[in-house]
Amino acid sequence: MPVLQFTDKGIYCAAGDFYIDPWQPVQRAVVTHAHSDHARWGHRHYLCQQDSVPLLQLRLGADISVQGIPFGEAVYYNGVRISLHPAGHMVGSAQVRVQQGSEIWVVSGDYKVENDGLSGQFEPLPCQVFITECTFGLPIYNWQPQGIIFSSIREWIQENQRAGKHSILLAYSLGKAQRLLYNLADAVPRFYVHGAINAAHQVLLANGHPLPPVHYITPDTPKADLKDGLIIAPPSAAGTAWMRRFLPYALGVCSGWMQVRGHMRRRNADAGFALSDHADWPGLLQAVKATGAEQVYTTHGFSSAFARYLQENGIAAEEVRTAFGQEEEEV
Structure with missing residues (x-):
C-alpha cells in the first residue's frame, strides 16, 4: 500500500490514519496553511505549523482542537513520522513530509521559492514522491524578482x-x-x-x-x-x-x-x-528537481500541462484531481 492515497475526502495516510488538507470532515487533519481551500471547518483535530495556530483559530473558531509544532519537529501517528517544513507561501505555510519506513512522500501545499521576507524560505525536501501544486504551471508565468x-x-x-x-x-x-x-x-x-x-x-x-x-x-x-x-x-x-x-x-x-x-x-x-504567493513555471521546475523525486503528482491549477511536461522530460508524473483551488477573493 502506498504511503499516501488520494481519496474522496483528501490525501490519506492509512498507516497513520490521518489526512492532509482534507476537504471533508475527518478525525485527524494535517493542515499545510490557513487558506480556506486547505484549512476547512469540521475536523476533530488539526495539526499545523505553530504560526498557523492563531490563524486557524481566527478562521475556524477559537474552540477547535489544534496542535502547532515548529518547522522540522517530528510527530508520530501510529509509527508514521510527520514533519512540517517551510513552503514560503504565507505566514505558517508548510510542506508536509511523511515517512513510513524508508519511504518518504512530500505534500507541498501551496508554495513559492522566492523569499518574501515574512513567510520563510521554501525548503527543498528530498523524497521518493512529491505532490506539488501547479497554480501557475505554464511557461507564460515567469515572475520578475x-x-x-x-x-x-x-x-x-x-x-x-x-x-x-x-x-x-x-x-x-x-x-x-x-x-x-x-x-x-x-x-x-x-x-x-x-x-x-x-x-x-x-x-x-x-x-x-x-x-x-x-x-x-x-x-x-x-x-x-x-x-x-x-x-x-x-x-x-x-x-x-x-x-x-x-x-x-x-x-x-x-x-x-x-x-x-x-x-x-x-x-x-x-x-x-504580477505579484504571486505561488511558484511560477521556473519555480515549480526548480522545486521538483530539488526533491529528486522518482514520482510526481500534480494538483490544482495547470496540473495536466505540468504533468505532461514532466513526462516528456523523463520524470514519472500524473495529474490528480483535488478540491484545492483558488483562494477565495483571488477569483
Missing part, C-alpha cells in the same frame, strides 16, 4: 499622489496583504485597510510578526486622512459602495493572474502587478 515589482508599486503610488488620487491595492486578505505591508513599510507614511485585512493583521501583530501598524477604515474615517496613505482591500471589495467613497482613486491589482493583460482589463484596474 519581487524587488522590481515593489519598485513599480512605489512609483505607481507616487504618480497617483501627484495626480491627486488615492491609491488602492487589491490583495488577498490573508497572506498577500501582509506581504505588501511588510515590503512597502518605507513607501508610505500610513496604511489604511479593509476590515477583512485588519482582522488577520491584528492577530499576526499580537503574535509578534514584524508588520507595520495599520488604520482600520470605518464609516467615520475622514477622507482627508487618506490623502498620503495607501489603501489595501480584498478583491471582493472591488466595485462596491465601500470603494466609491475613495473617489478619485487609482486601482491596482496584485495577483499572478496580472501576468496576462486581459485579466487586468477584466478587473477594470488601472494597474496590474
